[in-house]
Amino acid sequence: MFTKKQIVQWLQAFASEIHENKDYLTELDAAIGDADHGINMDRGFQKVITQLPNIADKDIGSILKTVSMTLISSIGGASGPLYGSLFLRASITAAGKEKLTEIDIQKLLQEGLQGVLQRGKAKPGDKTMIDVLSPATVAFEEAVGSGKNMSEAMQQMVAIAEKAMKDTIPTLAKKGRASYLGDRSIGHQDPGATSCYLMLKSLSDSYSSTVNN
Amino acid sequence: MFTKKQIVQWLQAFASEIHENKDYLTELDAAIGDADHGINMDRGFQKVITQLPNIADKDIGSILKTVSMTLISSIGGASGPLYGSLFLRASITAAGKEKLTEIDIQKLLQEGLQGVLQRGKAKPGDKTMIDVLSPATVAFEEAVGSGKNMSEAMQQMVAIAEKAMKDTIPTLAKKGRASYLGDRSIGHQDPGATSCYLMLKSLSDSYSSTVNN
Amino acid sequence: MKKLLNKPEDFVRETLAGMAIAHSDLIKVNFEPNFIYRADAPKTGKVAIISGGGSGHEPMHGGFVGRGMLDAACPGEVFTSPTPDQMLAAAQAVNGGNGVLYIVKNYSGDIMNFEMATELAVAEGIQVQNILIDDDVAVKDSLYTQGRRGVGTTVLAEKICGAAAEAGYDLKQVADLCRRVNLNGRSMGMALTSCTVPAKGSPTFELGNQEIEMGIGIHGEPGRERMSLKSADEVAETLALTIIEDSSYSRTIREWDESTAEWVDKDLTNTPFAKGDKLLAFVNGMGGTPQSELYIIYRKLADICAKKGMEIVRNLVGSYITSLEMQGCSITLLKLDQEMVKLWDAPVLTPALRWGV
Amino acid sequence: MKKLLNKPEDFVRETLAGMAIAHSDLIKVNFEPNFIYRADAPKTGKVAIISGGGSGHEPMHGGFVGRGMLDAACPGEVFTSPTPDQMLAAAQAVNGGNGVLYIVKNYSGDIMNFEMATELAVAEGIQVQNILIDDDVAVKDSLYTQGRRGVGTTVLAEKICGAAAEAGYDLKQVADLCRRVNLNGRSMGMALTSCTVPAKGSPTFELGNQEIEMGIGIHGEPGRERMSLKSADEVAETLALTIIEDSSYSRTIREWDESTAEWVDKDLTNTPFAKGDKLLAFVNGMGGTPQSELYIIYRKLADICAKKGMEIVRNLVGSYITSLEMQGCSITLLKLDQEMVKLWDAPVLTPALRWGV
Ligand SMILES: Nc1ncnc2c1ncn2[C@@H]1O[C@H](COP(=O)(O)OP(=O)(O)O)[C@@H](O)[C@H]1O
Ligand SMILES: Nc1ncnc2c1ncn2[C@@H]1O[C@H](COP(=O)(O)OP(=O)(O)O)[C@@H](O)[C@H]1O
Ligand SMILES: [Mg+2]
Ligand SMILES: [Mg+2]
Ligand SMILES: [Mg+2]
Ligand SMILES: [Mg+2]
Known part of the structure; x- marks a missing residue:
């Protein structure tokens, strides 16, 4: 069970992860994009951080909706609408909720994934954040389906996400800026896939570090 | 006695000196000017070289006049009008002549110097070609006055010219582009003084290497 | 930076x-x-x-x-x-x-x-x-x-x-x-140098002294291919011919x-370009390119178009769509009709x- | 090069x-x-x-x-x-x-x-x-x-x-x-980078990563003083104040x-500039400076002039008198009369x- 507090802690932890990895994400984007992914994500999530105190009391759906709107209006680029859509769709499934069960989280991931797919029209294998989000969602689903608890399912999801992130290295980009590079996109890890991994990892970490509260 | 042939050989030798020292002169100009003195002089004297065959039969005055006109219309910058004026005034004293005595050379240097002074309005010590041309002219004059022959007077002149060239290093520029640098012009050898030294040195060399012909 | x-x-x-x-x-x-x-x-x-x-x-x-x-x-x-x-x-x-x-x-x-x-x-x-x-x-x-x-x-x-x-x-x-x-309209660009996004503070890519990027976009992203330094005429030719010979897309x-x-x-x-087309030729600087160099490119471009039997009836030469302080250029050719x-x-x-x- | x-x-x-x-x-x-x-x-x-x-x-x-x-x-x-x-x-x-x-x-x-x-x-x-x-x-x-x-x-x-x-x-x-x-009219310029004369093939001067030349001309010649890198506002201030406070020359x-x-x-x-003067303010790029940076300078210049009680009634912001691909800028202020x-x-x-x- 994720409490609202844990969700807020996750958002804070994710923002910190992004902030710490800002240069790293930007360097990844420099190799196959336009050198701003870390800057973009950090701009958005620093804005989110300033708003969290005002909304921490609302229901999880409202919190995620505010995150979505903040990201959409402050990131821009590709990641703004994509993460914005992810959080928007997630917020709808979490509307009115104060805590989230394994099944809630599963729906939230599925809906978030759908949001990104619909907005970005990328397919798995196109070397985008989808390449992490999609298998990670499946992994969580399977874990929950086979009776694993939240903590175990999270760990399974993160393990798959990490592998999937690395698996973007050898692929050829078909969406996003990296696709303009053609073959030269091969051999580089996708920045969006990396930030997506950080999102899932911080979700898992926030759960395990606070599971006793 | 300078024969016409020796004068033509001098012009060729001077052009070669400039060509060989093109980068050096340009580097000197880069330090306190705009990095083109070698390029400018070489452009002018390469043009002179192409014209020498057509005029080598004329009198020395005509030859020097053609050199002057060629320099004026192909160098530009400060050195174009200055060397152009030098050769123009020199050409007038040499009008109709087929050879030049010590006294002729003395007049030629004096007139050349006047041409540069009048055109450029620089004074000795301003860190320009005048700083070489002026003492070198005096040195030649004194040598001839004290009964030295052409060869000895030339050597005396070149020795003074070389010293005068190096003496431009510690001075503060008052004319030309280097003057804009203020104190920063101190510590650098003046490019125009250097090309002027090369002119006098090649004059002396042409004489001594061909004196037996 | x-x-x-x-x-x-x-x-x-x-x-x-x-x-x-x-x-x-x-x-x-x-x-x-x-x-x-x-x-x-x-x-x-x-x-x-x-x-x-x-x-x-x-x-x-x-x-x-x-x-x-x-x-x-x-x-x-x-x-x-x-x-x-x-x-x-x-x-x-x-x-x-x-x-x-x-x-x-x-x-x-x-x-x-x-x-x-x-x-x-x-x-x-x-x-x-x-x-x-x-x-x-x-x-x-x-x-x-x-x-x-x-x-x-x-x-x-x-x-x-x-x-x-x-x-x-x-x-x-x-x-x-x-x-x-x-x-x-069709375009293609190239870079002599990279550019630096202010928030990043260092150049997006590194180019050697004798290297250029051919086929860049406008975001300081690397191009399609890294090549050895070329003359202005070769650059103009590569860009112009790729544009002119582009088949229907x-x-x-x-x-x-x-x-x-x-x-x-x-x-x-x-539809591809064809002989007899009337063109607007646009030579664009990437932000750090002096206007003089753009004219050198335009000169060659005009020559190439003429040889291909196409007439440049309007032109634009200058830095209008740039990538910060990047040096380089792009060429755009637009087939014009009377209305345009x-x-x-x-x-x-x-x-x-x-x-x- | x-x-x-x-x-x-x-x-x-x-x-x-x-x-x-x-x-x-x-x-x-x-x-x-x-x-x-x-x-x-x-x-x-x-x-x-x-x-x-x-x-x-x-x-x-x-x-x-x-x-x-x-x-x-x-x-x-x-x-x-x-x-x-x-x-x-x-x-x-x-x-x-x-x-x-x-x-x-x-x-x-x-x-x-x-x-x-x-x-x-x-x-x-x-x-x-x-x-x-x-x-x-x-x-x-x-x-x-x-x-x-x-x-x-x-x-x-x-x-x-x-x-x-x-x-x-x-x-x-x-x-x-x-x-x-x-x-x-009075002007002053500065350089972030040197420039390369084509016939020479290498930069006229070398500038460190954290250095600028203040008081340059337009021929790639070094300036009056080498300084450590400054913010746009500091650059605008140095140029503008030197111009505005220049005594009668x-x-x-x-x-x-x-x-x-x-x-x-x-x-x-x-005669020196004085309060109440109506000015034409010209912010000029040295050839390799993006237009965006010139606006950042102009912004500060306008501010400085206003504080000095002088009114900018006309302006020009762009690269019009350049030094090849040099990065940097110059400011020119011209006291206008009605005829001008x-x-x-x-x-x-x-x-x-x-x-x-
Ligand atoms: N159509 C898309 N669908 C999914 N993800 C995408 C798409 N386009 C880009 N991305 C992701 O966005 C990342 C780049 O984000 P960012 O650098 O912030 O935006 P931009 O490309 O506009 O500079 C890529 O690494 C990729 O993972
Ligand atoms: N007024 C002057 N009188 C005499 N010599 C001058 C004067 N101005 C410049 N010079 C000489 O010209 C040289 C520079 O020539 P050059 O670099 O060819 O021209 P520019 O300064 O126009 O680039 C200087 O080194 C100096 O010796
Ligand atoms: Mg990007
Ligand atoms: Mg971007
Ligand atoms: Mg010079
Ligand atoms: Mg010059």
Whole structure:
């Protein structure tokens, strides 16, 4: 069970992860994009951080909706609408909720994934954040389906996400800026896939570090 | 006695000196000017070289006049009008002549110097070609006055010219582009003084290497 | 990083502030959300033309706001698409009642943000069309990928459509014209040097002293191929011939359908250039290229076009769609028809382009 | 050396060739001797304005040839004054019978070559005046030295005098006006990077990553002082305050006296700027500076002028007097009177500056 507090802690932890990895994400984007992914994500999530105190009391759906709107209006680029859509769709499934069960989280991931797919029209294998989000969602689903608890399912999801992130290295980009590079996109890890991994990892970490509260 | 042939050989030798020292002169100009003195002089004297065959039969005055006109219309910058004026005034004293005595050379240097002074309005010590041309002219004059022959007077002149060239290093520029640098012009050898030294040195060399012909 | 700036995070805002006071006779600037708009907006009865994209391409787009060109421009962060709220606010500010054309360059970010903006504007009761520019022949394949980037043709489309809107074309006519300009324009660019995004502080890529990037976009991204340094004539030839010999290019593009209030996929194909074509030739500097070098390129380009039996009837030589301080150039060729010529020649009065007034 | 060029020795010629075909409606180019002139020259009854100087400052001067500005421009080699034969040929080509004003920047080379040209033109029966521009406050002392360089005010003088000539001023009136513009204009520049003269092939000076040159001219020469990297606001402040606080500057300048047919020395003094002055503020890029950064400088400059109680009533922000691909900027302030404002606003139609037509 994720409490609202844990969700807020996750958002804070994710923002910190992004902030710490800002240069790293930007360097990844420099190799196959336009050198701003870390800057973009950090701009958005620093804005989110300033708003969290005002909304921490609302229901999880409202919190995620505010995150979505903040990201959409402050990131821009590709990641703004994509993460914005992810959080928007997630917020709808979490509307009115104060805590989230394994099944809630599963729906939230599925809906978030759908949001990104619909907005970005990328397919798995196109070397985008989808390449992490999609298998990670499946992994969580399977874990929950086979009776694993939240903590175990999270760990399974993160393990798959990490592998999937690395698996973007050898692929050829078909969406996003990296696709303009053609073959030269091969051999580089996708920045969006990396930030997506950080999102899932911080979700898992926030759960395990606070599971006793 | 300078024969016409020796004068033509001098012009060729001077052009070669400039060509060989093109980068050096340009580097000197880069330090306190705009990095083109070698390029400018070489452009002018390469043009002179192409014209020498057509005029080598004329009198020395005509030859020097053609050199002057060629320099004026192909160098530009400060050195174009200055060397152009030098050769123009020199050409007038040499009008109709087929050879030049010590006294002729003395007049030629004096007139050349006047041409540069009048055109450029620089004074000795301003860190320009005048700083070489002026003492070198005096040195030649004194040598001839004290009964030295052409060869000895030339050597005396070149020795003074070389010293005068190096003496431009510690001075503060008052004319030309280097003057804009203020104190920063101190510590650098003046490019125009250097090309002027090369002119006098090649004059002396042409004489001594061909004196037996 | 050597730039004339204060804090990197203030780069866009301070650029806009400077523009606003330097050109207060022509434009106004709204902050938060950021957009530049015509000082005399909204123009009742005129279709409003709005474009936008990342900053760092100055004078595009803000420098093209004014009479006979754009009604508004939405600048994002450097090389980052602006956000839907900017685009919506701009539309609300300049809509004169006859609808808004969004001119969008084909990048994932721009497309997604403008799509969201379109949906928002429609929800506010504003008539909207959005037309994509995707003219970069350096990007070869379109199938299953993002397709070609929008580059130099954007400037030409904004001028031509701006004149059309000024002349009273309705929204559908301006949109159709914009699509036609895009289908008749092709571009390609190259870089001698990289550029530095202020917030990053170091060059996006490293190029050796004897290397160039061929087939770059406008975001400091590496190009299609790294090559050894070439002469201006060779550069002009590579760019021009790739453009001229580009075969017909097909892709599927999403446009907003007003009648059904839905996104529809359209299959669009441009026809290759041919002998006898009348052209607008645009030689563009990437921001750090001196004007002299652009003329050297233009000289060779004119020569190549003449040899191919094509006539340059209009030209534009200058730095109009840039990548910060990058050195390099791009070439855009646009096949003109009489209507386009007339609209190109029509008066324009903006910070960066002006003639006829 | 990374440039869009072919052989360095063809740089100027090929630039001119490109200009000629890109702007054939406005200008023509004569080769050997090289000069750019108005396509509709000579204009009978109009004073002809001719300027010139080394190449590498594009668009100055060739880009200013056309209606309402220059009748001809004489480009020398890169950073090297043109030669008297060019200036004479240009005068012969554009003299409409009412004489020629040579606008000359204060550099030894330019002065000497234009002086020779003046003597030659006079000998050909052409009425000539030559006016020096020496507006660079970075050069402190004038006594016994070359005095101040001619920089940004040149562009403004060419525009204002060009409009005056178009309006029918006679030679003496145009010359007097040009002198007045010079006495009311002051400039200063700085460089973030050096530039590379094509024929030399390597940068004129080396600057560290954290260094700038303050008080540069326009020939890639080092400045008055090397400093550590500064913010845009600090740069704007240093330039603007040095200009604004410059005390009255006196020097002796040589002009051609038509009545006596001799060179005469004139003592000229400009008065310092003062509260209440109406200004034209010109922020200029050195060739490799993006337009965005110039707006950041302009923003601060406007602020400084306002604080000093001076009103910017006209402005120009762009790269008009450059040093090849150098990054950096210069500021020029010109105290305007009503006549100058009117002439500044008058129509101009040239490759690089155009409004009102
Ligand atoms: N159509 C798309 N669908 C899914 N993800 C995408 C798409 N386009 C881009 N991305 C993701 O966005 C990331 C780049 O984000 P960012 O650098 O912030 O935006 P931009 O490309 O506009 O500069 C890519 O690494 C990729 O993972
Ligand atoms: N007024 C002057 N009188 C005498 N010599 C001068 C004067 N001005 C400049 N020079 C000489 O010209 C040299 C520079 O020539 P050059 O680099 O070819 O011209 P520019 O300065 O126009 O680039 C200087 O080193 C100096 O010796
Ligand atoms: Mg990016
Ligand atoms: Mg020089
Ligand atoms: Mg981006
Ligand atoms: Mg020079």
